[in-house]
Amino acid sequence: RVIDSPRNSLQDIGDVNEVALKLLEDVVPQGAPKEILSAVSRIDSRGRRYDIIEFSYQWKFAPNIAKGIGRTRYQLHNKAIITIDRKRQFLLLACAEEDRWKSSDGILSIAVDTFTLL
Numbered sequence: 001r002v003i004d005s006p007r008n009s010l011q012d013i014g015d016v017n018e019v020a021l022k023l024l025e026d027v028v029p030q031g032a033p034k035e036i037l038s039a040v041s042r043i044d045s046r047g048r049r050y051d052i053i054e055f056s057y058q059w060k061f062a063p064n065i066a067k068g069i070g071r072t073r074y075q076l077h078n079k080a081i082i083t084i085d086r087k088r089q090f091l092l093l094a095c096a097e098e099d100r101w102k103s104s105d106g107i108l109s110i111a112v113d114t115f116t117l118l
Contacts, residue, residue: 005089010049010082016041020053023080027093032057044116050083052112056098077101079112090117 013019020039028034034057042050056077066072075098082091092115094108 001091001093003089005084005087007084007089008087009084010041010051012084016051016053019051019082020055023053023082023091024055024057027078027080028055028057029059032059034058048083048085048117050081050115052079052081054079075099079109081112081115083117085117 007013010019013022016039017036020036024034024036035055037054037056039051039053042052044050054077056075058073058075060066060073061069061071076095077098078093078095080091080093082089084090092112094112096104096108
């Protein structure tokens with residue numbers, strides 16, 4: 001997701017933990033149990049900060065979907081990278097249900113960990 005931002009960089013939000021909290025406010029349904037698993041920063045060759053945040057949350061399926069699959073809740077494992085450059089915020093979010101994360105983690109983490117703006 002790319003959106004315009006009044007900010008110049010992630011530093012305008014705060015440290016990586018503050019960015020993680022803001023991200024979860026934005027993408028996790030209100031009231032959902034959630035947990036930040038890790039939050040780290042990296043700096044690219046142009047000095048841009050990228051924050052990589054891994055988190056999970058539990059939520060419920062819509063009633064019509066729950067009826068079709070025979071369960072009402074799911075646990076979602078997420079890994080995101082976020083950066084701000086030239087007043088544009090860039091977010092790449094990869095996720096899988098928790099029980100599928102072990103088989104999906106490798107390829108999803110590569111996509112997130114290697115994301116770089118040109």
